[in-house]
Amino acid sequence: xxxxxxxxxxxxxxxxxxxxxxxxxxxxxxxxxxxxxxxxxxxxxxxxxxxxxxxxxxxxxxxxxxxxxxxxxxxxxxxxxxxxxxxxxxxxxxxxxxxxxxxxxxxxxxxxxxxxxxxxxxxxxxxxxxxxxxxxxxxxxxxxxxxxxxxxxxxxxxxxxxxxxxxxxxxxxxxxxxxxxxxxxxxxxxxxxxxxxxxxxxxxxxxxxxxxxxxxxxxxxxxxxxxxxxxxxxxxxxxxxxxxxxxxxxxxxxxxxxxxxxxxxxxxxxxxxxxxxxxxxxxxxxxxxxxxxxxxxxxxxxxxxxxxxxxxxxxxxxxxxxxxxxxxxxxxxxxxxxxxxxxxxxxxxxxxxxxxxxxxxxxxxxxxxxxxxxxxxxxxxxxxxxxxxxxxxxxxxxxxxxxxxxxxxxxxxxxxxxxxxxxxxxxxxxxxxxxxxxxxxxxxxxxxxxxxxxxxxxxxxxxxxxxxxxxxxxxxxxxxxxxxxxxxxxxxxxxxxxxxxxxxxxxxxxxxxxxxxxxxxxxxxxxxxxxxxxxxxxxxxxxxxxxxxxxxxxxxxxxxxxxxxxxxxxxxxxxxxxxxxxxxxxxxxxxxxxxxxxxxxxxxxxxxxxxxxxxxxxxxxxxxxxxxxxxxxxxxxxxxxxxxxxxxxxxxxxxxxxxxxxxxxxxxxxxxxxxxxxxxxxxxxxxxxx
Ligand code: C2E
Ligand code: MG
Ligand code: MG
Numbered sequence: 001x002x003x004x005x006x007x008x009x010x011x012x013x014x015x016x017x018x019x020x021x022x023x024x025x026x027x028x029x030x031x032x033x034x035x036x037x038x039x040x041x042x043x044x045x046x047x048x049x050x051x052x053x054x055x056x057x058x059x060x061x062x063x064x065x066x067x068x069x070x071x072x073x074x075x076x077x078x079x080x081x082x083x084x085x086x087x088x089x090x091x092x093x094x095x096x097x098x099x100x101x102x103x104x105x106x107x108x109x110x111x112x113x114x115x116x117x118x119x120x121x122x123x124x125x126x127x128x129x130x131x132x133x134x135x136x137x138x139x140x141x142x143x144x145x146x147x148x149x150x151x152x153x154x155x156x157x158x159x160x161x162x163x164x165x166x167x168x169x170x171x172x173x174x175x176x177x178x179x180x181x182x183x184x185x186x187x188x189x190x191x192x193x194x195x196x197x198x199x200x201x202x203x204x205x206x207x208x209x210x211x212x213x214x215x216x217x218x219x220x221x222x223x224x225x226x227x228x229x230x231x232x233x234x235x236x237x238x239x240x241x242x243x244x245x246x247x248x249x250x251x252x253x254x255x256x257x258x259x260x261x262x263x264x265x266x267x268x269x270x271x272x273x274x275x276x277x278x279x280x281x282x283x284x285x286x287x288x289x290x291x292x293x294x295x296x297x298x299x300x301x302x303x304x305x306x307x308x309x310x311x312x313x314x315x316x317x318x319x320x321x322x323x324x325x326x327x328x329x330x331x332x333x334x335x336x337x338x339x340x341x342x343x344x345x346x347x348x349x350x351x352x353x354x355x356x357x358x359x360x361x362x363x364x365x366x367x368x369x370x371x372x373x374x375x376x377x378x379x380x381x382x383x384x385x386x387x388x389x390x391x392x393x394x395x396x397x398x399x400x401x402x403x404x405x406x407x408x409x410x411x412x413x414x415x416x417x418x419x420x421x422x423x424x425x426x427x428x429x430x431x432x433x434x435x436x437x438x439x440x441x442x443x444x445x446x447x448x449x450x451x452x453x454x455x456x457x458x459x460x461x462x463x464x465x466x467x468x469x470x471x472x473x474x475x476x477x478x479x480x481x482x483x484x485x486x487x488x489x490x491x492x493x494x495x496x497x498x499x500x501x502x503x504x505x506x507x508x509x510x511x512x513x514x515x516x517x518x519x520x521x522x523x524x525x526x527x528x529x530x531x532x533x534x535x536x537x538x539x540x541x542x543x544x545x546x547x548x549x550x551x552x553x554x555x556x557x558x559x560x561x562x563x564x565x566x567x568x569x570x571x572x573x574x575x576x577x578x579x580x581x582x583x584x585x586x587x588x589x590x591x592x593x594x595x596x597x598x599x600x601x602x603x604x605x606x607x608x609x610x611x612x613x614x615x616x617x618x619x620x621x622x623x624x625x626x627x628x629x630x631x632x633x634x635x636x637x638x639x640x641x642x643x644x645x646x647x648x649x650x651x652x653x654x655x656x657x658x659x660x661x662x663x664x665x666x667x668x669x670x671x672x673x674x675x676x677x678x679x680x681x682x683x684x685x686x687x688x689x690x
Pocket of ligand 2: 451510541571
């Protein structure tokens, strides 16, 4: 186990403390022992000085008894081991040895210390003794010497005792101080550090807890800085959470959050054995609002939609913005379809309530797709996909409608996907072909040209109507390649017929809105130069939907088309949106009355007045008019009488294959194909595929 900070700190303090105290103790012991030794020496000197002073008289008087008293007295002193008075020649005159002293015992164990000289020799230089010598003189004559030996034993004993006491005190002190320092360090440093460590580890686990700040010291400052950092992280986290889970514009949960909520709702509903409904709401033609009123108004509409939807629902319901103009509503605990339908109606009504946006009155419409749990799926993905599918079906039905998901929708979706894949290979596999439907002048019924109509001969499904696959190709973008192929085929046909000396009149080609955005004029100019076909040989049929897109871009492209001499025809007139304003804004040459208006002629008063009005207006705007779907002579007579220039329909000729149209043109040119009586007109449309 690695020592912790506390152990390291305490150990360091302990070592320093023990070291300094040991040095100081050693020093003080040394000093005191030196002082004690000096005292011993001083005592020796005092004794020696005294004996040297009193002895001459006894020596001169040969009073050995007195001398013996002196040496005995000296030896009886504490620590004194021996006292000897020597003659100047070195012969002991009087001596007293303390036999009981441990030093004497050590060097003369069991022996009698009678031989003073031998004894002194043995003791000479011993560390245990302080040996002092004093001259005894009288009137300048040396009478003898006094030798005294003082034991250091008590000094050493005292030193040892002191040492033990000091070591014990020192140890106790060091231990106490260490413990005290450790406790202080633990409470003031380790605890706060551990708290910080724990809080930091929690940060690693994504938990952001504040630590208690108790002091104003560096650790307190560190804790405060840590808390500030945690607060900042919390703020950032909250910010990130908002950005990741909420839509910034409407403040509603975003797709991520919506998916999460659906997951939760599935779990809840499964446990509670309940049903819930999921609504996919998509605003209709939201792009138009953006294009015509600007993005700021578009944003306002989205915000307002969010607010309206929220206000329509219960608190327990979830509203989210999935992106763009798509919203999602989750309504938990629904009992039956009628209840769900009622919610959908409320949603549609709330959204379509007229509103004032930036001074403009806007009526938003929406399409709603509904999927029910568990009926239409038990996973987030299935429910989302099915609600989305139902929404597309609602959109196809018409604006402002809601549709429940049905299994049949999925079958249709799968078919659609299969068709999309098949369509990818259709050109390559030669499954696409052009048909031509003749267009006649009503006056005199002369052939003027033909409309080019695309056909898809599917190997399994037979001939698929362009009304089915063109919208699909538009949705997937495949129309760009297909449209270009149609144009090229039309040019090729014109060029080859002209080469054979046949004058085919004009060819009217249908152009999709998607194609229109891809610099169509440039491509047409290119084809005209490749196939050496003049612009008068071609007409472009454009539906009103083209004109819904970005106006400036459309106007620019229309101008470019006019500048290369293209004839522009407005197809399916009357079925679209605000046709009259478009006619005013964009310049067209031809107007095609949709066959739905021709069908009721001449009996339906509505169709009669509508067609009359269109013709009058076209006349005023100097537009040629083609009536589509002319199927009987009554219609033709009416149109002729009302001054409609051109007609197209089964009565005059059905769409026919390229070969059939070529032989039709050849016959026409040979004069054998003057327009026959109406009874057998249909027989002439040989090769018709419709
Ligand atoms: P559209 O341009 O309005 O074409 C006229 C449609 O009316 C054609 O349908 C034609 O066959 C049909 N029709 C003509 N006369 C009569 C009649 O007397 N009675 C009836 N009941 N129908 C008649 P079709 O060929 O099915 O084409 C449908 C639509 O598909 C076209 O409508 C056009 O919008 C689109 N389409 C066809 N070919 C192309 C193409 O090459 N490119 C693009 N973008 N769209 C095309
Ligand atoms: Mg057309
Ligand atoms: Mg049409």
